[in-house]
Amino acid sequence: xxxxxxxxxxxxLGPKEITLIKSMLRLFNGQTQGRWLFSEQQPFDALLAPNGxxxxxxxxxxxxxxxxxxxxxxxxxxxxxxEERRQNNLFVLRPIRALTLLxxxxxxxxxxxxxxxxxxxxxxxxxxxxxxxxxxLEWRDTRDSFMVETTLCKFVVFPLSRRFLCEKPEAPARELxxxxxxxxxxxxxxxxxxxxxxxxxxxxxxxxxxxxxFGDGELxxxxxxxxxxxxxxxPDFGSLEHDAIYVPMAGVLTQRVVxxxxxRSLGNFPPDIxxxxxxxxxxxxxxxxxGTRPLGGLFGRRSENxxxxxxxxxxxxxxxxx
Amino acid sequence: MAPxxxxxxFSGSMGAGKTTAIxxxxxxxxxxTDVMNTDTTQHVKATTTVGIDYGExxxxxxxxxxxxxxxxxxxxxxxxxxxxxxALGIIILVDNSRPDPVADLNRFLDVFEPFSDEGAIxxxxxxxxxxxxPKVEDYYRxxxxxxxxxxxxxxxxxxxxxxLLLLNALLSTLEARER
Numbered sequence: 174x175x176x177x178x179x180x181x182x183x184x185x186l187g188p189k190e191i192t193l194i195k196s197m198l199r200l201f202n203g204q205t206q207g208r209w210l211f212s213e214q215q216p217f218d219a220l221l222a223p224n225g226x227x228x229x230x231x232x233x234x235x236x237x238x239x240x241x242x243x244x245x246x247x248x249x250x251x252x253x254x255x256e257e258r259r260q261n262n263l264f265v266l267r268p269i270r271a272l273t274l275l276x277x278x279x280x281x282x283x284x285x286x287x288x289x290x291x292x293x294x295x296x297x298x299x300x301x302x303x304x305x306x307x308x309x310l311e312w313r314d315t316r317d318s319f320m321v322e323t324t325l326c327k328f329v330v331f332p333l334s335r336r337f338l339c340e341k342p343e344a345p346a347r348e349l350x351x352x353x354x355x356x357x358x359x360x361x362x363x364x365x366x367x368x369x370x371x372x373x374x375x376x377x378x379x380x381x382x383x384x385x386x387f388g389d390g391e392l393x394x395x396x397x398x399x400x401x402x403x404x405x406x407x408p409d410f411g412s413l414e415h416d417a418i419y420v421p422m423a424g425v426l427t428q429r430v431v432x433x434x435x436x437r438s439l440g441n442f443p444p445d446i447x448x449x450x451x452x453x454x455x456x457x458x459x460x461x462x463x464g465t466r467p468l469g470g471l472f473g474r475r476s477e478n479x480x481x482x483x484x485x486x487x488x489x490x491x492x493x494x495x
Numbered sequence: 496m497a498p499x500x501x502x503x504x505f506s507g508s509m510g511a512g513k514t515t516a517i518x519x520x521x522x523x524x525x526x527x528t529d530v531m532n533t534d535t536t537q538h539v540k541a542t543t544t545v546g547i548d549y550g551e552x553x554x555x556x557x558x559x560x561x562x563x564x565x566x567x568x569x570x571x572x573x574x575x576x577x578x579x580x581x582a583l584g585i586i587i588l589v590d591n592s593r594p595d596p597v598a599d600l601n602r603f604l605d606v607f608e609p610f611s612d613e614g615a616i617x618x619x620x621x622x623x624x625x626x627x628x629p630k631v632e633d634y635y636r637x638x639x640x641x642x643x644x645x646x647x648x649x650x651x652x653x654x655x656x657x658x659l660l661l662l663n664a665l666l667s668t669l670e671a672r673e674r
Contacts, residue, residue: 376632406639409631410660411619411648417663424667425674427644439674479673485501486666486673488554493520495663 177207179282182217186239190269194221197271205275207282219281224264239265241277283324286355305350305384306393308357309377309456318365325352328380329360329368335458336374346383346414378457382413385453390445392433393452395462399432406459417495418442419450426454430463502561503665504578505548506607507588508599509567512621512652514548516588517562519658521550525564546571547578575606584615584665588652589634591626597637604641611643615668619650619661 181198183191195211202208209218224240241263263281265273308321308330321328325348326340339349360368368374385393396402404426410419425431425439436447454460476482505513518525528546548564563582565575579585587603589596600618607616618638620631634647646664650657 376630378632404644406635406644407646407648407664409648410646410664411650411657412623412631420660420663421667421670423646424664424671428668428671476673483670483673485554485558486670488558489501489552489560490663490666492552492554492560493659493662495659495666 177282177286179205179207179209179218179278179285180212180216181209181278182212182215182220184220184222186221186223193269194274197269197274200271201275201278205278205282207286209278209282218285219278221265238267239269241265241281283353283355289356304354305380306388306452306456308354309381309384310393310395316362318360318362318368319357320360321357322355323349323352324355325349329365330377330380331365331369331374332377334369334374335377336369337377337380338368338372338374339380342375346379347387350380350384350387378408378459379413381456381458382408382453385451385456386414386416386449388449388452390448392448393455395455396433396451399434400462401430401432402460402462403427403430404454404460408454408457408459416446416450418446422447422450423454426460499557500559500561502563502578502582503662504563504565504582504585505588506565506575506578506585506603507567507619508590508593508596508603510593511567511588511590513564513567513588516586516619516652516658516661517548517550517564519652519655520552520662521562522553523551525550525562527564547574569602572606575603579607579610579614582610582614583669584617585610586661586665587616587618588650589618589620590622591620591629592622596620597629597633600634600637604638604643608641608643611645615665616643616645617661617665617668618645618647619652619657620647621650621652623649624651 181194183194186194191211198209198211220242221239222242224238263277265277305321308319316333318329318331318333321330325344328340329338331337341349404423407423407427408415408419410423421440422442425436431439433451436442437444442450451460505516507513514525514527526549528548546566548562550562552560552562554560563578565571565578585607587600587607589600589603593599604616610616618634620634623631631647631649638645638647646661646668648657648660648664650661652658
């Protein structure tokens, strides 16, 4: 995977300032998001131009700041709203400082990468990439292995063998799955097979679980329509990060087929935690939707003294603090 | 057993940590019948449980939760069934450092599976950090061959929270049946 080359142009700046910017870009070599080169002619990935009120006649000082225009929709408008520009933080104050320019170019590089990923997804018929959820769900039933590059590190995902490889396996799960996806690409099957043989990979269930667990709690669209589902396997809570209340949730879902509305009525499960659990379970592949509910309905095999037994279990829990 | 006493059984191969697990949650120091281990073909630990381990949790108002550990050696396996009768559940501890821990699990499930309707069965896999193979997934696959859906967790019973996780799963299974 070669480093992406980006082009920075200037409009309305004096020769001294252009020379300064060129020298800064040479200094930044290898330190920016993508590799930024100075370009005299269009097309540019970003364009540095004067902005703000006029201070004097000198072309190099007449405006107090420079504005970086990019191909991003929010700053491409002919008459962009000034407040919106400020929120994007795409100003560089004069005199130009190297660290400030470096920071802005990194920021723009990330935004462009993201926009391009979205564009690639749309070209494949995907309306939006919200993150790992979508990648894992969309590729769940395909044979194609793919590389994902996030702001933290690279992953290779092997959907067919349900494995993945991570460049930074020692990083905390939350950081790994929270890093924003910058780009992805399919991998040649032969290369994928080689990586699978040569490298130590991990279960894709681990990745899927943590994507759901550390997600925003917004229920995945698969749960729409109140279709019945069941948990086919207990998640390994010994090695997966979890909330304590996931354990009773798994207890219910491994015992019976329920719909979301039934599950909500069964226990006092906080909605956001319930949603994160369901998303995690779905993304591991352990939760499966079933066409019909087996005879026997919602309730399990309650014993005659169910209330007394539930009371006993509650007292044991209370004593053990679980 | 008194009518207001309930029991949970810890089972597993020799050296899997049954005594340690009971000690992690018992209100009393576990009563053990450890003696010098003369069966070093099974495990090299210095002492081993030839009878049963016993611990208890006082639930107040005279109620007690009794914790039993089964003897690990196969020559005492007739006791496993006796202990499992009328138990709330069985926690099977598997030592992943043993030569064939999956076969160990199958041996225990052969005995305890008939109790899975009556009580809950939970499986803890120990020593996975130093012995990552087989993986927990491999145990799931093995259990699923029996059409069972059981909690199987990596667990280090020296950590109380891991023992509590196993108990939490056991109680959650029982509660779900009653809701």
